Amino acid sequence: MNIRKPCNMATLYSDIDRPIRMDSPEIVFWEALLSGDADKAKSLFREKKMYWDVPCAVDAPYGRFEGLDAIEEFVRGFLPRFRADSATLHPKFQTIANGRVALEAYVDFAVDGMIEQVPFFLVADFRTPKLLEEVRLYTHFSYVPCLTPYRAPIFPSAHLEMGDPGLLTGPMRAYYEALHHAPLCDADAIHRCFAPDCRVGGYEPWTAPLRTPETDPGVSEGFAKGLATYIPACVGMRYETIVDDGRTCVIEWVHIVSRRGREERNRVAMSGVSAYERDDEGRLCSVRICDYAGHEGEINWDALPITKEEAQAVNFVEAFPAGCGRKPQVEP
Numbered sequence: 001m002n003i004r005k006p007c008n009m010a011t012l013y014s015d016i017d018r019p020i021r022m023d024s025p026e027i028v029f030w031e032a033l034l035s036g037d038a039d040k041a042k043s044l045f046r047e048k049k050m051y052w053d054v055p056c057a058v059d060a061p062y063g064r065f066e067g068l069d070a071i072e073e074f075v076r077g078f079l080p081r082f083r084a085d086s087a088t089l090h091p092k093f094q095t096i097a098n099g100r101v102a103l104e105a106y107v108d109f110a111v112d113g114m115i116e117q118v119p120f121f122l123v124a125d126f127r128t129p130k131l132l133e134e135v136r137l138y139t140h141f142s143y144v145p146c147l148t149p150y151r152a153p154i155f156p157s158a159h160l161e162m163g164d165p166g167l168l169t170g171p172m173r174a175y176y177e178a179l180h181h182a183p184l185c186d187a188d189a190i191h192r193c194f195a196p197d198c199r200v201g202g203y204e205p206w207t208a209p210l211r212t213p214e215t216d217p218g219v220s221e222g223f224a225k226g227l228a229t230y231i232p233a234c235v236g237m238r239y240e241t242i243v244d245d246g247r248t249c250v251i252e253w254v255h256i257v258s259r260r261g262r263e264e265r266n267r268v269a270m271s272g273v274s275a276y277e278r279d280d281e282g283r284l285c286s287v288r289i290c291d292y293a294g295h296e297g298e299i300n301w302d303a304l305p306i307t308k309e310e311a312q313a314v315n316f317v318e319a320f321p322a323g324c325g326r327k328p329q330v331e332p
Helices: 008-012 025-035 038-042 068-081 170-179 187-192 219-227 259-265 308-313
Strands: 003-005 057-060 063-066 086-097 100-111 114-128 131-138 194-200 235-244 248-258 271-278 284-290
Touching: 008 100, 008 114, 025 038, 025 068, 025 086, 025 100, 025 114, 025 131, 038 068, 057 068, 063 068, 086 235, 086 248, 086 271, 100 235, 100 271, 114 271, 114 284, 131 271, 170 187, 170 271, 187 194, 187 219, 194 219, 248 259
Parallel strands: 003 114, 057 131, 194 284
Antiparallel strands: 057 063, 086 100, 100 114, 114 131, 235 248, 248 271, 271 284
């Protein structure tokens, strides 16, 4: 079948062939999801999490499904949500560490005789090597029919400041400290974390042009300079989970928004996820970010159970202190 909607994930990483553990439970979950096998999907969960009196859950871009009955509802409604007759999974990156797995893949949905490719980020918490406690799915809203670009924070933040840089290592710590170099991030320091052939992207809107180091040698430098226009003066990224296997670091994060970010850029706190891959020299060779940044003006607040004013109050601060949170800024 011809491709109606291509995605950059499929093209940008077409030469990537990373080893994938096909017996890993998130792969089994994906297979059940794409075949509509609710019983198989439910068998990967228990009604409640092992150490907390809360239900197991699947958190999707269009809702949170808690408990086995709700997970069954999610599975049965997945293909219809994408208006698909069938679908095929193409795993690209699998990062397993810290009791979690992050799987990056794209799915070929068969819709009216043509293929619509959708890139997905799945992060799952393990209960055991064969069981899951929670699954969180991310993709750009433009791939999901009738989805407005708001993703409420999945995790309540313990503090309204950046995470501690010491929880990260190597290029990720250098990148994060440079990213939150108040009052504006240090674009040159970020760019120094990148390998010359660093690829940036994979989860952009389906209409976004493909940019590669070969066709656009300045793509990573332009990416770093773009960050410096609004981070952290307007918005900070507080990481809530870290999955780092020594090669790839996957971070689930939530925005902390300043008054300037609210007034100048219409920002509201939302959840997002990123992957940062190291090359053999220890520099970043790939940066893959999935969020809805820049689309706040397109949010249909009438379609949400939260008002704009309520959303603006989440993770709001007047301004960010110099440095990373309360730590003094280390100047180069």
